[in-house]
Amino acid sequence: MKYNSKMPSPGLFSKDDTELFAAMCKALGHPARVMIINYLKKIDRCFCGDIVELLPLAQSTVSQHLKSLKQAGLIKGEVEGPKTCYCLDKPRLEKFILMVEALGRSIQP
Amino acid sequence: MKYNSKMPSPGLFSKDDTELFAAMCKALGHPARVMIINYLKKIDRCFCGDIVELLPLAQSTVSQHLKSLKQAGLIKGEVEGPKTCYCLDKPRLEKFILMVEALGRSIQP
């Protein structure tokens, strides 16, 4: 979507924050990727192969999902020999939580 | 993605919650839809036409985005004469926030 001058202030987020937030949500917008995040939260760190065992998906597909999550900044991966070890990017996740709370809290239910 | 018996417990969420959460994230995975939610949070309720003025998108496109958000349960829309009035589905948003917090909190940073 391209912005133009008709859009002074779309809401509570800046444009950058809107883009960032949408990108993070998009990365979480697939069950496999939600499971990966959940799994990483549970076990802290793991290799790509562990996730391939966990999910009913081909290795190449899992690798793609990991790439999406990494590009959105939600996880980090570092090469350890022939393997790659993934873990959550905790500061980034924290920022995501804060944005969700900003979006939703102080709503009177 | 289809699940199979190799997947006993994907993480902290049930399968249903995983699906629900992914669907809500997916709905928020576009800047226009984030802006709509933000706008609705700011002004509480508005008509489709207001959002068409706000965003640099055609009316039919805005209507589609509203449909996505409604299908994900994040907003509600009710017909008022020839117009449709949209507002946040606050209980649903609250659930979303709780899920995000469950996903990310109690991480030691």
Place this chain on the structure above:
DNA sequence: CCAAATAATCGTTAATCTACGATAAACGAT
């Protein structure tokens, strides 16, 4: 050095998404 293991990338296919204009449907006002 070579073989095995691991993960990323490439190429491809099918499906979904995003955007638009055009049209249809619903309603209020004249």
Place this chain on the structure above:
DNA sequence: ATCGTTTATCGTAGATTAACGATTATTTGG
């Protein structure tokens, strides 16, 4: 009853996504 307003839906084109197998690159162990 008809017209104008508003919104939803339809049809479509182009881009992106999700999935796979095959291939490649890298590294470790023998």
